[in-house]
Amino acid sequence: MSDKRTRAPRNTLNPDLIVTTALRLMTADGVEAFSLRALAKELGVGPMALYTYFRNKDELVDAVRDHLLGARQLSTAQGPWQHQIRSIATGLRELLLEHPCLLRILAGRPLKGPETAAATETVVRALREAGFSKEDAARAHTTLFTFVLGAALWESQMNAEKQDREGRRRLRATMASLSEVDYPTVVDLAGELAATSGGDAQFEFGLNALIGGLEPLLDR
Amino acid sequence: MSDKRTRAPRNTLNPDLIVTTALRLMTADGVEAFSLRALAKELGVGPMALYTYFRNKDELVDAVRDHLLGARQLSTAQGPWQHQIRSIATGLRELLLEHPCLLRILAGRPLKGPETAAATETVVRALREAGFSKEDAARAHTTLFTFVLGAALWESQMNAEKQDREGRRRLRATMASLSEVDYPTVVDLAGELAATSGGDAQFEFGLNALIGGLEPLLDR
């Protein structure tokens, strides 16, 4: 792609092209492997060309994050609050699993911007309309968000580990190495615990527990 | 400390010294800033000296993680299952907040080893003795773990952002920039939402909801 013999023409670049290409590289090789130099080479320009559009690497990564958060349109589920927040949470998990790089970006830096305001609005409005207090609605929202983040992060990591057979071997070897004397219950539940490393059923179990635990707050 | 004039004497290094020093550097400057070269300089040796004890950087980071996970002794709380798992979860959160680098390590790679078998044993045993099914006990355990991970990760990041006044300014500016027309509920709950970015109360809210949501499973 990159033809280093000629100077890149003017306006080869624009923010959107940069972000899209960056996302492609991150998806292919992972966020940790992503570098400005590799991106520049892919775009057929020198590394410094990127600095016309982004002040530094962090800003570019933030732009990729905002691109992904903005692309997916929100669930507009109606009905009971349980159904509404379940729908938002499920949608967020799907987005995060579809784009592991987004997950890593979120796990690596705080959200400073209004990138998630729309999702937050839907969640807290559903809760407020259902009758939750201001404080409970706010706390429930963030609990939901951090749960989805943690669950997706863990699931994504375990999926990555299970990609190669070496990883699967390590996981099995670890379980087999556990002393039945020291950890009798863990050994007894080995199969069940292994099944919790990901999947829809595991996520829904947690989500159901969380939602179920919020219901009593309405009676206060 | 590092006296580059003379050759480092034999056995200046040992795994424990390396891990302890690495942890100190990570705590001071963050995991992302941590490098083998900086560690070697701090120890007064060449970078390659470390390779006698660890195959590569990842293995050393894993060793730091295992060091931290092994150091803290587990809660041995007795009594109702709710109290036992609450105690484990609270202890894990404290450990993670005390050592943000551990949090970043856990968020960055799967646990392959039996590092957390003791904590898992306590949780699943408490649940099994309370009458939960094998599957529910396993799922509840992982739900609890991922919730603590996500909550601590988010809290830790928001804390970091609020460290410097620039970060606090950004957070306030973000909230102020939100349109009351588009996000009326978010604007209305601005104060309450800001209060959910961390703290014991926020964590306990989520933990209570989760535990409360597990209770009905006992009646099936």
Added chain:
DNA sequence: ACCTGAACACCGTTCAAGT
């Protein structure tokens, strides 16, 4: 305004070599 090349101060890791 938009892209470049050279340079700086870093990385992790391999390889061959000292003691």
Added chain:
DNA sequence: ACCTGAACACCGTTCAAGT
């Protein structure tokens, strides 16, 4: 066994300079 120095193939970013 334990530590070294030189080298390789990378980084992000600054600075001065082209067009």
